[in-house]
Amino acid sequence: MSAVSLSRLQCEHYASPLGIEEATPRLSWRFAGNAADWIQARYEIKITTALPGQSPAAQEHYSVDSSDSVLVPWPSHPLVSQEAAHVEVRAIGRDGSETEWSALDIERGLSEWAAVPITCEEQPVDDAKRPFRVKTTFNVPPTFTSARLYVTALGVYEAELNGARVGEEYLAPGWTSYKHHVVYRTYDVTASLTPGDNVLGAWVGEGWYAGRLAFRGGWRNNYGTRPALIAQLVVDGKIVAATDASWSWSYGAIVSSQFLDGETYDSNLADPLWSTTKSSSDGWKPVNTLPVPSAKLMATQSPPVKAVDFLGPQEVITTPSGKTVLDFGQNFAGVVTILTEPPMKEGEIVLRYAEVLEHGELGVRPIRGAKATDTIILGGKVERYEPKFTSHGFRYVEVTGWPGVGLLDIVGVVTHSAMEWTGNFKSSHKLVNQLHSNIFWSTLSNTISIPTDCPQRDERLGWTGDIQVYSPTLNYLFDGSGFLAGWLKDVYVDQQALGGNVPVTVPDILDEFHNQRLAVWGDVAVLTPYDLYQAFGDVGILRQQYASGKLWLESGVVRDPRTQLWHPDQQQLSDWLAPKAPPERPGDAPTDSLLVADAYLVHTTRVFAKTAALLGETADAAKYDAQADNLTEAFYAEYVTPNGRVMSDTQTALALLLKFGIYPKNSAKFTPEEYAKKYGARLAQLVEKDDWKVATGFAGTPILLDTLEQVGELHHAYRMLQSRDTPSWLAPVLLGATTVWERWDSMLQDGTINPGEMTSFNHYALGSVAHFLHGVVGGLSPLKPGWREILVKPQPGGTFTWAKTSHDSPYGHISCSWKIVDDKLNVDVAVPPNSTAQVELPGLSKVVGSGEHHFSVPWTADPRWPPKGKPIAYGADPSDNWEP
Template sequence: MTSLERSAGRATLSPGRSPEVDGDRPGVTVEPVRVEHLPEALGIDEPNPRLSFRVSAPDGWTQAGYEIEVLDPAGSPLARRRVESADSVLVPWPAAALEPRQRVAVRARVWGRDGEAPSDWSVPTTVERGLPTSNWLARFVTPDRPVDPTVEQSPPLLRGEFEVSGPVARARVYATALGLYQLELNGTAVGDQAMAPGWTSYHHHLRYQTYDVTGLIRPGRNALGAWLAEGWYAGRLGFNGGTRGLFGDRVALLAQLEIWYADGRRQIIASNGTWRWAPGPITSSSIYDGESYDARLELPGWSAPDFDASAWPRVAVLDQGTANLVAPTGPPVRCTEQLTVARVVSTDADRVIVDFGQNLTGRCRLTVDGPAGTTISLRHAEILHGGELDVRSLRDAGATDRYVLRGGGPEVWEPRFTFHGFRYLEIGGWPGEFDPAAVSARVYHTDMPRTGWFECSDERVNQLHRNVVWSMRGNFLDVPTDCPQRDERFGWTGDIQVFAPTASFLFDCAGMLRSWLRDVAAEQSPDGNVPLVVPSVPDAEVQPAEPAAVWGDVAVLTPWTLYERYGDPGILARQYASARAYVDLLDRRAGESHLLTHGHQFGDWLDPTAPPDEPAAAKADQYLIATAYFAHSAATLARMADVLGRHDDQRRYAELADAVTDAFRRRYVLPSGALTNDAQTSYALALRFGLIPPGAPREAAHRRLVELVEEAHWRIATGFAGTPVICDALSQGGAIEAAYRLLLATDCPSWLYPVLNGATTIWERWDGLRPDGTPNPDRMNSFNHYALGAVADWLHATVAGLAPAAPGYRRLLVRPRPGGGLTHARAALLTPYGRAEVGWHLDDGGALELDLRVPTGSTASVQLPGADPVEVSSGRHRFRSPA
C-alpha cells in the first residue's frame, strides 16, 4: 500500500441541476426544521412528530448539543428542550402531544464542543396536526342514482353552500374520496394536488388531505364544490380487460370545512345529505382508457355561491365509516415539469403526430380555437413503428383523451383524473392549421424532492442514468408501479425491492414508501405471505399461493434499505411484525431442510435467455434464488431485531440465517466453490449475500462469475434477480474491469443497447426494440420500467464512490473504483445531515485526484485504490492517490 496524499482544499464538484448550497458560510447556521419525512407539515397524523435539522458549519465543527423550541401561533414559547447530543436527525418531539387541529411553530439552534455560543435560531417551521378519525362530522356523499358496476358512469359534480358571519382568522378543508376528487371553493381550485386521495389499500387506509383555504373564504354566502371520478377505486383495473368496482361500486366525497373566526368562534361545514349533485362536462374518465370532456356541457359558476342549483337532486349518504382515514406521510402527486413539442413527426388532413423527445408519465394540455362540437382526440404511445403509434404494448388500455369544443374563442384543456405513459401523441380532429406550441406534455408524479445526482466522462452512461431518473419519476405516481402505460400499473413488490437503494439516492422517497409499506403489512395474508402487488388487486391473477422470492422479500429488505439511507429506526419498528411474519413463513415452508425447493417462483424474471413465452424460465435455478433470498432476509431480520433491541429475536434469526446458509452450501456449492447451477445470477446472488465459504471457494466462485460474463461476450445474461447485484458481485471480488465491460457493452442485451437506440427511460425487456428496429412482439413490453435500472446504485457507490457507512449517511463510505476508460466521475447527495459530494478525475499521469465534501454531523472513511483508508471529519477535503 502506498501512503495516501491528502491536502485540504475547496472542491469544485457541482453536478448539473443540483440545488445550489455551495459557498463558505461564516459561523454556524441551522436550516428550517423538517418534520418526519414530510416536505410540509400541514395536517399530519403524528401527535409527537420527530424533527430533523441540517447544520452548516466551518470545516471540522462538531455539534455538542441542540435546543428545540415550540411556539404558539402568536410566537409565545410553549416548550423548550435543550439536549446534550450530536443528533440532528429524527430527534424526539420536545413538547406536549399535539392536539387535533393544533398549529405551532418549531425552531432549533445548536452549539459546538468548544464552548462557543449557540447558533442563531432557525427560521420557524409550521406544524399542524390533522383531523383524527373521532373528529369527523362529515359523511360520505354520492350521487343518488342507480349503480351498475359493469358500466362506467359519468363523473359527477357535488356542491354545498354555507354562510360566513365575520372576519376569518383561519380555514381548513379536510377531504378525501372513494375514487378521485378535486375541490373548488367559491369558483377557485383548492390546492395543486392531482389524483387525490391516491391509491392505497382502501379498506385498511384511506388518505385524507388538508388544505389551507383561509384566503378563499369570503363574507356572506360561500360554496364548496367537488369533481369526482372513479379512479383506481371503482374504475376498470386489471389484466385482460380488467374488472370494474374492485374496491367499491360508487364514488363518494367526504369533506369537512372548519373556520376559525377572529373572535374565537369555530364553524364546521360538513358534507351531508343537504348537498346536491349533477352530471358534469367530463363524460368518461378512466385510469387506463383516458378521459372525455364535452365543454358544451360546462356549468359556468357551478362552484360559486350565486349559482342556482335548486334543480340539482340531493346526494345520497353512504353508510361508510371514517376509522380507516389516515393523513399522508409523503408528498402528493403534482405536475412537476412541462415539455413542449420537440418535433412534428407527421401531419395530414386528419391527424398530427408529435414527439415530445422524452418518454414520460402525465397528460397533455392543449390550447385550441374552433367551432362548437369539434372533437379533438389525443392518442398516446411510447414508440412509433412504421411512422405510426405502436400501441400493442398498451394491451387493453385505450390511452385516448377526447375534448369537444364549446366554441366562441380560445379554450385551454387538460384531463383531470387520468395519466398516460407516452412520448408520442397523435392528435386527431384539430381545427385549422396545427401549431406545435398549442400542445404541451405535463409531467406528473409524486412530488418527491430530488436528492441525488451523478455524472461521468462517458455521455452514454450519463444518458443511462438520466433514463433511470425518468423511469423513477414515471413510476412513482402515488405507488411504486411497474409501468405507467398499459392495463396494469400495479405496485409490484419485486420491482421496488430491487430498486429501493437507487430510488432512495435519487429522491427523498422515505415518506412515500413508508405509506406503501404500511399497506404491504396490511395486505399480508394471515400466514405471512406478501402479495405480488400492493395495493392488492382482487381478481387480477397476481396473488401467489406460495411466497415468491425477490417479490415477497420486500417486507424485510425495503424497510432495511430505508433505514440505511434515512437513518430512521421507526420504519423498522413499524414494519418489524410484517418482516418477521414473512421470514417465519419461509422457515415453515422450508422445514428442517432449510431449503425452499417447491412451489411457483418467478426466478430470474426476464432473463434474456428465457423463452419469450416463459419469462420465468431463467437459466438461474429458481429454488437456488429462493433459498439465497431466504438466507439474506433472515440475516437482515436479525439486524433489524438488533437495532430495535429485540435480542432474543436477533439470536434466533441470526441462527436461522446461518442454518439456511449452511443448507445452501450443502445443496448448491461444491467444495471447489463452483455452484451446481452455472448461471451468472446464481453466482452473483451467492457472492453478494455471502453464501459461499470464504477463502479459496469464494475466490473460485468469483473467477467463475467473471468467466461466465466473458463467455457471454460481456453482455447481460441476468433478469430481475441478478441484474441489480452482478456489478457489485464482480467488484467486490476485485474484477472491476469486468464490471465496467459489462456496464459499457452495447450489443443486445446490455444497459447501453437501449441508450444507443434512443431510449429515454429504462425498458422492461432488454430487447424491447429488436436490432432490426422492430418492437418485441410480446404484448408485455413496456418502455418505462425502472427495475433493470437498479444498476444506478452501483454507479453511485462504486463508480463515483459515495455510499452509506452508517445509517442515514452519518458516516460516508468514499470508495471510488475507476475503470472502463472513464477519466472522471462525480456524485452529490443531499443526505439527512446535509450535502455530500464526491468527485474524482485521473490526471495526465494516471494519478487519481479526489475532491470530497462531508456534511456537518457526518464523517467519512476514504478508501482509494492503492492507499490506506483515511478517516475525515466534516468539511472539504482533497486527496491524491499516485498512479
C-alpha cells in the same frame, strides 16, 4: 455569523407538516456550510403551541446535550387534534459556535370527523362511473384567523372553493388499500374564504377505488361501486361545512375519465362558475350519503402527486399513413394541457398516447388493453383543458380532428409523487449520462402515488419485487422516506388479510395471485424497511414494519419440512425477465428458480436478525441468526458440490451468493474467503464467456456490477457497463431510449417492437445499475445508516476520465467529483456539518470531518483494461463492441 446553518427543518418525513398523523413528531435538521470538522454538541428547541381560535400557550424552551440531528424525540406534550406548534431549532457546535434559529410550523391532523361520504345517483355497476360534482354553500363570520379543509375520497377528487382549485394535487388522495387505510389531505384555505357566503365543491371520479384496473380485461369495483367525497371545512376550530345530505350533486362536462382508458370531455357542458355563488341550481340534485367507511382515515407522509415539469413537443411528425403525431422528445407519465383555442367549432379532437413509434406509426400494442385515449367534444371553450382523473405513459401523441396542430398548442404535464430530488450523477461518458437520465425519468414515471411497474399499459400496479430491488437507487435519487413508509403500511395490512403472504402487488387487487408466495417479491417486507433504515437512519420504520417482516418469515414462506428452505412445489418468478428467457415465457430463466428463492431466504433471514438486534429484540435476533446459519448449510447441501461448484452455473447464482455473503461457517473444505475467491473467479469467467452481455433478470441485475467490484473484477464491471451489444445497458440508449426498458430488447434493431407481452418502455427495475454509478463510479455510499458516516471511494475504470455525484442526505449535501489528469487522480469532496467521511483512494485512507477537501494521489490505469476475452474453438471471436 456562523459558517454553519440549518438548511432544512423537518417533522418526521413530511414534505409539508400541515395536518400530520403523529402526536409526538420527531424532528430533523440538515446542515449547510463548509465549516471544517464541525460537530454538534447541543441543540435547543423552542415550541409554542396553540389550539384553533385560542391564544398561544407560553413558549417552551429545551436544551439537549446531544450530537443527534436526525429524528430526535419530540420534547413537548403530545399534540391533540388540530393543535398547532411553532417550532424553532438551533444547533451549537463543540467549538461553541451557534447556528441561526430555524423555524417550522407543525399542525396535527383531524381526529373528530362529522363528515360522511356523499355521492351521486347509483350508476351501472359494471360500467365506468361518470365523474360528478358535489357542492354546498356555507357562511363564514366577518372575522376569522384560520381555515382548514380536510378532504379525501373513495375514488379521486379535485376540490374547488369559490371557483378556484384547492391545492395542486393530481389524482388525490392517491391509491391506498381502501379497505384498511383512506388518506386525507389538509389544506390551508384561510386566504380563499370571504366573510359571508362561500361555495365549497369537488369533482369526484372513480379512480383506483371503483375503476378498471390491471390486465386481461381488468377488474372494476375493487373496493366499492360508488365513488364518494368526504370533506370537512373548519374555521377557527368550528365546523362550517361537512359532507352530508344537505349537499347537491350534478354531472358536468367530463363524460368519462378512466385511469387506463383516458377521458372524454364535452366542452359544450362546461360551467366554469359551478363552484361560485353565481352558479345556477338548475340540474343539481340532493346527494346520496353512504355509511362511514370502516377503514382508518389518516394523514400520510407520502408527498402528493403534483406537476413537476412541463414539456413542449419537439417535432410534428406526419406518419407514413398520414397521421399527425407530436413527439415530446422524452418518455414520461402524466397528461397534456391544451394551450390554445382550436379553430374548429364542431366535431371532436382525439388524442392517442404511446411510448414509441413502430415503423413510423404509433406503437400501441405494448399498452395492451389500455385505450390511452382522450377525446374532446368541440363546441365550447377548449383552451386550458387538461384531463382530471386519468394518466398516461407516453412520448408520442397522435392528434386527429385538429388540422394544423403545432408545437405551441399542447404541452405535456409531468406528474409524480413530488419527492425531493436528492441525487445527481454526471461523467465523461455521454451515453452513461443518458442512461442515468433514463433511470431518473423512469423513477419519476413510476412513482405516481405508489411504486409501480410501468405507467402506460393495463397494469400500473405496485409490484413488490420491482421496488424491493430498486429501493436503494430510489432513495439516493429522491427522498423516498415518506413515500415508501406509507406504502409499506399497506403491505402489512394486505399481508395480514392473506394470512402472512405478501401480495405480489400492493395495494392488492389480484385475487388470482393470492396462492402465489414469491421470494424476491415477498421479501420486500424485510428488505425494503432495512433499505430505508440504511438511507435515512430511521429505526422507527423498522419498528413499524417489524410484525410484517416476522409474519412473512413465519407464515408467508412455504417451507420444505426437510430443509426449511422454500418448498420445491412452490412456483417462483425469481430471476424474472432474464435475457435468455423467450418472449412468450418471461419467467423461464437459466438460473434455477428455487436456488434464487432460497438464496433470498437466507439473506432475508439474516437481515431480519439484524433488524431484531437493532430493535432490542434479542431473542428474535438470536433465533433468526441461527436459522440463517442452518438455512445456509441446507442450501449448500442442496445446490453446491463438495468442490464448490454451484448447481446453477450462472451470473445470477454466483452474484447472489457473493453479494449476500452466503457461505457455510463449518465447511471442512473451504473457508468463507476461499468460497468468495472461487465464486468471484467463476463469475468473471462467465461474464467474459458471455461477451460481457448481461445474462441476469430481476434478481441478478441490481447486484451484478457491484458484485464484480466487490470481488476485484472491476475491469469486467466497466466492460459490461460500456457494452453496446444487446443485452446491455447502453444498447437501448443507442436506439434512442429516454427511459429504462422492461426488456433489454423491448425494441429490436430493425425498429420492430419485441413480440413479448411484457414489453414496457418505462420500467425502473433494470435501472438499479445506478447504485453502481453512484457508489463505485461516483464514489459515494453510506458507511453508517442515514449517511452520518460516509464512504468516499471513487473507483475510476473503463474509459471514464471524470465523474461527479452528489446526494442530499439527512445531514446535508454530500458531493464527490474526480478527474484523471496525466498520472494524478484529483478528488474533491464536500462533507456536511455533523458528519464524517472515510476517504479511500489509491495509497490513501483517511477519515475527514465536515468541509471541503481536495486530494491528489498518483494514478495508474488498470492494466487489465480492456478485457479482451479468449477465442472459442469453432465459435465467434470475443466481442469488442464497447462504447469508449
